[in-house]
Amino acid sequence: MTWWSKDAKKDRRSKGRGRRRGYQKTAGFVALSEERHMTDPNEDAGSFYPSTGGVDLEPGILDRALALVAFLRENCPWDATQTSQSLIPHLLEETHEVVDAIRADDPHALEGELGDLLLNLAFQVIVGEEAGSFTRESITARLEEKMKCRHPHLFGLGEKEDWERIKAREREEGARVLDGLATGLDPLLKAHRIQERVSGVGFDWSDTGGAWAKVAEELEEVRVALERQDSEAVEEELGDLLFAVVNLTRLAGFHPDKTLDQANRKFHERFEALEDLARERGISVSDAGLDVLDELWEELKRKRM
Numbered sequence: 001m002t003w004w005s006k007d008a009k010k011d012r013r014s015k016g017r018g019r020r021r022g023y024q025k026t027a028g029f030v031a032l033s034e035e036r037h038m039t040d041p042n043e044d045a046g047s048f049y050p051s052t053g054g055v056d057l058e059p060g061i062l063d064r065a066l067a068l069v070a071f072l073r074e075n076c077p078w079d080a081t082q083t084s085q086s087l088i089p090h091l092l093e094e095t096h097e098v099v100d101a102i103r104a105d106d107p108h109a110l111e112g113e114l115g116d117l118l119l120n121l122a123f124q125v126i127v128g129e130e131a132g133s134f135t136r137e138s139i140t141a142r143l144e145e146k147m148k149c150r151h152p153h154l155f156g157l158g159e160k161e162d163w164e165r166i167k168a169r170e171r172e173e174g175a176r177v178l179d180g181l182a183t184g185l186d187p188l189l190k191a192h193r194i195q196e197r198v199s200g201v202g203f204d205w206s207d208t209g210g211a212w213a214k215v216a217e218e219l220e221e222v223r224v225a226l227e228r229q230d231s232e233a234v235e236e237e238l239g240d241l242l243f244a245v246v247n248l249t250r251l252a253g254f255h256p257d258k259t260l261d262q263a264n265r266k267f268h269e270r271f272e273a274l275e276d277l278a279r280e281r282g283i284s285v286s287d288a289g290l291d292v293l294d295e296l297w298e299e300l301k302r303k304r305m
Helices: 006-016 063-075 077-081 088-103 107-130 136-150 163-170 187-199 208-228 231-251 256-280 290-302
Strands: 023-026 029-032
Touching (some): 063 077, 187 231, 187 256
Antiparallel strands (some): 023 029
């Protein structure tokens, strides 16, 4: 979504008020010939959108992605047969590749991956419009309205409020606190979101003390289950322990996904260093045994590898 100043939006509306969306074929490409009337969600609030911070952005420039997908749908047999459902694997894959580029701190790769993700989002919009499910206008209006409700203090609509409490009010009357969580969420992220939701209605510790005690309690229950060699109990208690650790992570001010990813990368890098050190000393990693490998591991830890 492209944000621009209020004056620029007024000028755009004056040029295109009342015109309908259409496609004009130019040089073998489908150009979007639309100057949409966009209702300013700030008019009632008497405020304005922030400018682009000095970045020169052409209003509606991201609409070119929608025009591109419309062209592909008309001219490419594969693109024409795609549905919202068939595109899910591609959407998920591109989302993960965007995250990988961000974590790798690779702006060039991120630029390309964001383009791929934008293409997939544009596909979902166009397919939805073709089915009559929604329009780009309705999507944008819903987003604007949601952000106004979530940031009332920025739009002159009230005082700043806790995000989860606002979201709780937005849910339909009679809905349960945990209704609406995406079923496809990674279990680690889902645990985090469950805890955020219930925290929004006050079911939470005030600091990390209670969460730490809960981790210690669950750890002891895992030990007891292991001693009893009760596999079902071990699995259940390990799940409770993981859930408790996620909660401790949240209350300590961190996100479990990022925290675990950092730990994964640290282990990965250290184990590769262990392999290099073993090779330098003529040690076969596969034959060395735990004692030897653990000694190398501790040596690397002392070097902060």
